[in-house]
Amino acid sequence: MKTGTGVKTGTGVQDTAGEAGERSVTARRWAIDLRPLRVPTYRRLWTGNSVAMFGFQFTAVAVPVEMYALTRDSFWVGLIGVAAFLPLLVFGLWGGVIADRRDRRQVLLVGSVLLWLSTLGLLVQALLGARSPVLLLVLVAVQSIAFAISSPARSAMLPRLVPLDLVPAASTLNYTTNTAATVAGPMVAGLIFGIWGTDTGLPIAYAADALLLTALIWAARGLPALPPEPDPDGAPRRRGLASVVDGFRYLVTTRVLMLSFVIDLIAMILAMPRALFPEVAEERFGGGAAVGWLFSAIAFGALLGGLTSGWIGRLQRQGLALVVAVVGWGVAVALAGLAGQLWLAVGLLAVAGAADLVSAVLRQSMLLVHAPDRMRGRLQGVNTVVVAGGPRLGDLRAGSMAAGLGSGVAWVGGGLAAAALAVLLAVAFPALARYRTAPPAATRQP
Structure with missing residues (x-):
């Protein structure tokens, strides 16, 4: 018999409640893990960084437009x-060296202030009508210096803000919100220029970035002190270039971490297809809005992957999952290069973007958990160079290969080569595929 609400009485009520509970568990299993946001210090840093990253996209669009x-x-x-x-x-x-030798909160604060000042410089030169391409390049270089100083400290402090078993979830949240910013920020910047034009839109874009960047300064000011932890053997830390060399020596001798960097470079250098998007959009898909869809697809896929990433934090065989993600990236990119319809190419690139999110989160998690705190800053410095340099080398590879062999071979061949080489690397050096993270109970900090 049914009640007026249409819910069965007796054991049927229990069955319905059980089904609802099961659906709830399944949703939590797949939905992005928000537990790190319960930690006040992490929540503060995440909020400030997310707001600042959204604002930075205005400058990322405005500078090329102005130039x-x-x-x-x-x-x-x-x-x-x-x-x-x-x-x-x-x-x-x-x-990275500074992040290992100084209070990471202070390093983040100084870098954030320098970043804000350089953005303010962009605003001032736009308001004054300086019209100097060289000045624009100088201010971009100062922004890059500020980012290079603050980024290793911001990443390296993560395991000291959240329990170690929440590091993968926190890394996923960071990556997902940054990706969301790269999708939404340029769209808003485009609206600014569409409504106000270049002359008025440039100061508005720079001012919006400067205003939103204050959120990162606010976040850094409110963090606890994060001084460097002493070395276990009590030995003094070397300075300058010697300290950089120590970081590289540790990386080279720690096979799992070294292999994680190598496999990321394989993925980015051999399979990054974005330098081919303008040519393929024009020749295969008739130009127009096609190039915009191609450029947005990878980021959009990464965003969707992040929103359904609850399962990543529960992975223990992170090394094998990293290899599978890189292989999936390469295969999806190759298939997108074969697609004759725009919607299919965009969909496959979105799949590649989701795989790239998984590989980025796993590599970052392995780096933060496996490395000792005294090395995290320097390794994050190397990571900054790899993350920034890999795609740019990939652009060079794709453009050069397309010039000699055609865009189709450059696109498809690069994706297949990345997937094949990732498999060969895992077979030749099984330490990466065998890497496991410790169970949560063993890794949770007191």
């Missing part, structure tokens, strides 16, 4: 990438 408006030359626009990457290459390693 092209000043020079009418794409070569100068391309120099923006050089101005941003070279400081990362140098100061990323140095920033």
Whole structure:
């Protein structure tokens, strides 16, 4: 017999409640893990960083727009990438050393203030109508230096803000919100320029970035002191270049971490297809909005992957999962290169983006948990260089290969090569695939 609400009485009520509970458990299993947000210090840092990352996208759009408006030359626009990457290459390693030798809260605060000042410089030069491409490049380089100083400290402090078993979930939250910012921020920046035009839109975009960046300064000011932990043997830490060398020596001799960097470089250098998007959009999909869809697809897939990432934090065979994710990235990219319909190419690139999120989160989690605290800053500095440099080398690989062999071979061949080489790496060096994280009870901090 049924009640007026349509719910069965007797044991049927229990069955219905049990089914609801089972659906709830399944939803929690797949939904993004929000437990790190219960930790006040992490929640503060996550909030400040998310707001600041959204604002930074305004500048990321505004600088190329301003440079092209000043020079009418794409070569100068391309120099923006050089101005941003070279400081990362140098100061990323140095920033890692500082993060291991100084209070990481202070390092993050200083880097954030410098980043805010450089953004304020962009606003001032736009308001004054300086119209100097060289000044624009200098301010971009200062921004990159500030990011290189603060980024290793911001990442390395994570295991001291949350229990170790929540590091994968916290890394996923960071990656997902950053990806969401890279999707939404440029769209809002585009609206700013669409409504107000270039002359008025540039100051508005820079001012919005400067305003939102204050959230990161607020977050850093409210964190507890995070001084470096003493070395177990009590030995004094070396300074300068010697300290950088120590970090590389540790990385090279720690096979699992070294292999995680190598497999990421394989994925980015061999299979990153974005340099081919303009040509393929024009020749295969008729141009127009197609290029925008291609450029957005990977980030959109990563965002969806992050929102359904609750299962990642429960993985114990993280090394094997990392290999599978990189292979999935390569295969999905290759299949997208074969797609004759735009919707299919975009869908497959979104799958690749989801696989890239999994690999990025697992690699970051392995790095933060496996490495001792005294090395985390320097390893995060190396990670900053790898993350920034890998895709740019991938652009160079794809463009050069397309010039000689065609865009189809460059796209499909790169994806298949990345997948095959990832498998060979796992077979030749089984330490990576065998890597397991400790059970939560063993890794939770007191």
